[in-house]
Amino acid sequence: MGIGCALAEALHHLGNKVIISGRRKERLDETIQANPGMSAVELNVQDPASIEMVAKKLIKDFPNMNVLINNAGIIQPDDAAGVIDEDVLISTVQTNLLGPIRLTSALIVHLKSKEEAIVINTTSILGFVPLAATAIYSATKAALHTYTLSQRYMLKDTSVKVIEIVPPWVQSNNDEPRAMPLSSFIDETIKVLGTDTDEVLVEEAKIYRNNPGPNEGVFVTHLNDTMNSDGNKFLSFDKSYSR
Template sequence: MKMTGNTIFITGGTSGIGRAIAEEFHRLGNQVIISGRRKALLDEVTQANPGMHGIQLDIQNPAQINAAAEQLISKFPALNVLFNNAGIMPFDDAAGGLDEETALATVSTNLLGPVRMTAALLPHLKQQQDAVVIHNSSVLAFLPLATNALYSATKAAIHSYAMSQRFALRHSSVRVLEVSPPWVDTDLIHKSGDPRAMPLDLFVSETIRILATDVDEVYVDAIKPLRDNPGSGEHALFNAFNESLVENPIPVGH
């Protein structure tokens, strides 16, 4: 995709990967609009980046999604890039009971959120040149994390959806890209400085570099073996990966 001169809407842009990507696109000379649930955080980010704009949005709410789409099209008619980044990563127990509220929030945020947001903006994006939809999935789409089974499942689902959407839009002006982050040291679970996590600045620089190419799937070199894992022999790596995290769990809390 072209890396400057765009008008880009990024959901979940007030922290972590979303904020870092938004600030890098802003630095490159794009008009960037971010969304988030909390106005105070939106104000903090936009004030730190003059010229960036914010829209308050709960991505779980279909009515708010439609209202945000109308607002974007009205105020930013040159909008040509949607970056579906908003996500939550709660822990769950696939061997135990289900927390219904958390389960619905996870599916609504990670899967239905990007599906609804894209659908609301697609009629407009189809009229733009160099239009791009970017879905933020995860390496866990290809190598599930058993302690976050539903999160991993929603990321596998958005990977599948992105493939179908890319095919469905193949004769349009809209490209569909997928960014699949590794474990990045953000506050999605707990910013810990764990050496197993990729530093955020390195992830952003590598992701921006790859986005500037013609590939449809964007992932850092370190996770290519994990991206290649799905197949008839995938269970051995899955089991070894999850056993290693039982022995050395991801830190949570403060």
């Protein structure tokens, strides 16, 4: 199970009306069948037409909707020292950065009409301490972080609160022992979401979130040297971090 599905189920179990989205209908059907009362819509965040169509459907079918969680993300190996695969570049940027921006844009007028509303953007510790073998992914998460800061400022005098979730390395769809257990991450995230915060940081993420500064390259080098000490570690990290 990935972060998005686990978070959706946790919020559902707390009594919230949850609508999940994704490209794979069979996955959506499995999730809503396991969680009676949950709803689903098919959405391709790489496709502006799909985003526009789904946004209109959501506003029509769920007029009380007042929370948007932008969680879709893909991570793929790339080579910042060589020739970048165009498909990897385009799909990663469209999903991780353009998707959240476009979907929020399509729903923001509706959200601002609510007495209280929330936009949640899921970024990553890799937006603060990049993994060199996934440079494009790391860059999209850094970009989404700064976009979130601007979005929060621009919405500060409205009813819409903007929150950023910054996951560390999490055991999503895997049992990688070096990663944080998914259940622990979700439990801590739900607790922090219940406070008046702009950023959701579990304890494991704080050291990475606090890294940027004049000497940030030292930590970046250390992380990548550690991960690169065994060539298979990069592959393991890539598979377990994707969601």
